[in-house]
Amino acid sequence: MKKNLSLFLLPVILTLNACASFTNFPSPTSTKMLASTPVLPTEATPSASQKSYTNSEFDLNFQYPSDWFGPSEYVSGQTLRIEIGSDQVYPYGEIPDQPSDVKNSYNIVIQYTKNNQNSYWKNDYQSLMNLKDGESLSGERNLLIRVRELSLGSFKGFEYITTLPETTQMDHLFIRSLTLFDEQTNDLVTIMGQPTNVEIENGENWLDAYKKTDKANLMFFHQIVESMTVN
Secondary structure (H helix, E strand, C coil), rough: CEECCCCCCCCCCCHHHHCCCCCCCCCCCCCCCCCEEEECCCCCCCCCCEEEEEEECEEEEEEEECCCCEEEEEEECCCCEEEEEECCCCCCCCCCCCCCCCCCEEEEEEEECCCCCCCHHHHHHHHHCCCCCEEEECCCCEEEEEEEEEEECEEEEEEEECCCCCCCCCCCCCEEEEEEECCCEEEEEEEEEEEECCCCCCCCCCHHHHHHHHHHHHHHHHHHHCCCCCC
């Protein structure tokens, strides 16, 4: 049965370690979910400004801006990881010799795991279930903000933001995420969009600067999600 993953995006807030690690993906457990609003599939309209990505092994495809870089594809067992972005992307695990001088870029990592047996995302997922849209939860290392709960076919999950308190001066983090889980198959889809190399103007709050870059790319983030299908 074909599942169309549209209009949902990165719900489950991953911990900072989980966000950084590709092999840390946890296994889902059957948890009672709040009533969610079904999201109707949106028909993607192909255009000259889009490129298509297809992986026949995982039966996954989506469209993304034609002037973006990538995709960088990595497969480990039952997990497929794809990275695309407005600046150069590199093979998973490869560190570029020179840092990019492109300011305010944006990259998106899509990960699809069949029959997922990891559990790294469970705690944040359950925390999101207890929040209302727009509410936040402050943890020891990050701030979790629920954007919305989504239901798409047999996949259910949340869109959310992981960031740090704006008073933080040393570390800067702002990730928009979508986590969708299919309880019938244990399949897990995560999408993470992150501003990179953000330019902070003199006197500007770092969080405001990151929010600006996120907002400027939010349309692309949603377009990718709306065009995505997985079998």
